Amino acid sequence: MTVANVGIVIVSHSPKVAEGAADMVRQMVGDSVPLAWTGGNPDGGLGTDVAAIIAAIDRAWSEAGVAVLVDLGGAETNSEMAIDMLESGRREKVVVCEAPVVEGAVMAATEASGGATLDAVRRTAEELSPT
Amino acid sequence: MTPPAPSDPVPKTNAMHTGSVLLTNDVGLHARPSVKLTQLAKRFSAHIEFARATTGPWADAKSPVKVMRFKAAKGETLHFRASGADATEALAAIVALVERGFTAEDEESAQPPQA
Numbered sequence: 001m002t003v004a005n006v007g008i009v010i011v012s013h014s015p016k017v018a019e020g021a022a023d024m025v026r027q028m029v030g031d032s033v034p035l036a037w038t039g040g041n042p043d044g045g046l047g048t049d050v051a052a053i054i055a056a057i058d059r060a061w062s063e064a065g066v067a068v069l070v071d072l073g074g075a076e077t078n079s080e081m082a083i084d085m086l087e088s089g090r091r092e093k094v095v096v097c098e099a100p101v102v103e104g105a106v107m108a109a110t111e112a113s114g115g116a117t118l119d120a121v122r123r124t125a126e127e128l129s130p131t
Numbered sequence: 132m133t134p135p136a137p138s139d140p141v142p143k144t145n146a147m148h149t150g151s152v153l154l155t156n157d158v159g160l161h162a163r164p165s166v167k168l169t170q171l172a173k174r175f176s177a178h179i180e181f182a183r184a185t186t187g188p189w190a191d192a193k194s195p196v197k198v199m200r201f202k203a204a205k206g207e208t209l210h211f212r213a214s215g216a217d218a219t220e221a222l223a224a225i226v227a228l229v230e231r232g233f234t235a236e237d238e239e240s241a242q243p244p245q246a
């Protein structure tokens with residue numbers, strides 16, 4: 001496959017949740033998908049941090065795009081803020097998925113590992129959400 | 132257990148090929164096996180579906196969420212059908228994956244399956 005796979009970023013208030021979800025993706029889906037996680041605030045407590053989310057997007061960067069999985073509240077708003085702060089040309093290639101963070105990350109990564117587009121990856125993650 | 136459809140040297144892109152295979156690994160079609168089945172199906176261009184009975188209802192084998200929700204248990208038979216240029220190769224590969232308990236081709240099939 002010549003086209004890079006979509007990358008996955010996991011954002012949780014808890015670094016343990018984010019790291020654990022990333023472990024599940026790596027063990028279940030494998031290494032073919034760029035993957036990064038972030039969680040916790042700069043003081044070491046529960047929370048999310050815009051700069052850390054931007055750094056995670058950079059680590060999981062793919063020209064095919066990056067799908068961001070978030071848990072609650074600030075994880076979503078800070079992720080949206082992080083995306084807004086990306087330069088034009090990259091910003092358009094990052095989306096926040098409306099999906100449960102752990103299951104969504106595994107499903108999105110499974111879809112991404114087959115070379116799917118960013119839109120298809122997001123749709124697969126969002127297929128998990130109650131309608 | 133019905134063997135997969137024999138390969139046909141003449142490509143019949145519109146023909147429906149079928150195969151079925153008994154789930155023998157301890158956990159059945161749980162999380163990791165579901166991901167492996169989806170990933171394998173996605174390597175082929177063929178349209179691939181599977182069901183508990185030859186009458187359906189059929190689920191898209193390339194849909195991570197549909198495969199994960201299928202929740203087939205050990206002892207159930209999975210029926211596959213595929214159409215497209217590489218349908219026979221896809222069916223053979225998928226049946227082989229299930230038969231070896233969803234282990235990678237270079238893994239020992241005697242390894243304990245993981246949920």
